[in-house]
Structure formats: C-alpha cells, structure tokens
Amino acid sequence: MDVTVVAVGRLRSGPEHELISAYLKRLPWTLRIIEVEERRPIVGPERQTREADLILAALPPGAIVIALDERGKTLSSMDFSTRLTGWRDAAKPVAFVIGGADGLHEKIRTRADLLLGLGPMVWPHAMVRVMLTEQIYRAYTIATGHPYHK
DSSP states (O other), X not given: OEEEEEEXXXXXXXXXXXXXXXXXXXXXXEXXXXXXXXXXXXXXXXXXXXXXXXXXXXXXXXXXEEEEEEEEEOOOHHHHHHHXXXXXXXXXXXXXXXXXXXXXXXXXXXXXXXXXXXXSSOOOHHHHHHHHHHHHHHHHHHHHTOGGGO
8 A cells, every 4th residue: 555644844853753653664555754845934825825735746646635634524543444445445545634834725625535633632743643653553453453453
C-alpha cells in the first residue's frame, strides 16, 4: 500500500518525531511524509490559498485524499481499518492532508474524498502527525489480525 501524508510545516527533532519513526519502522506499507511550507510572511486567506496550492501540488496523481479536519467524520479504529483496507484494495495511492494553523482552504476540502476528524478538540500539528501515524499502524494490525489492537 502506498500512503502519503502531506503536512503543512516542518516537524523538528523531538519526541513526536521519534514516535512517528517508531511506527514507520513497524509498518510494512510505504508511508511518506511530505512537508510543505509557505515561508513568506503572509496571513489569513492568502496564506490558506498558498498552502492549498502547495498541498495540491504534493498529492500523488490519482490519490484518494483524506483531509484531517476538526469538523470531519470521526471513525472508530475498526471502521478506519475497514476504510483503509478498502482503499488499499482499490489499488490507488492514499494521501492524508494536515493543514496549517489557519485551517484548510475550501479547495482542499472540495478535493478530499473524506474529511476525517480526530475528535472535536483541536490538536497541535505535531500530535496530529503522531496520532495519524499510530492509527495507520493500528489499522494495519487490525486488518492482519495482529494483537496490537487488543
């Protein structure tokens, strides 16, 4: 399975980076993290638009796009595993999008095949990356009958 996470901003060294690396080592699927960043000092809608352009340019062609959004659909780990397995069976790349501090531009929300929420709380981007990576690993273990989920 080919999975890409496109995230706005750079993740620095630290515990979040170490946790992500640990899950990536366990996961037999290809999972790439592409970081995009607007460096110009622009704010608000202009920044959101520019980040959307960078995200769209980084998406693999033909990918199923799942955008993380606080208002998105929440799924149990079992349901997420079922969806991820279905996407794997569709033989298309899967791309998750984590937006910037100003949120997702409507272009991204429209392009997304699914808006996925990690609950109603807002999380720091580094934590979202960790939680998403863990849930992708958990989905794999559920699909393969590995005892990790128990």
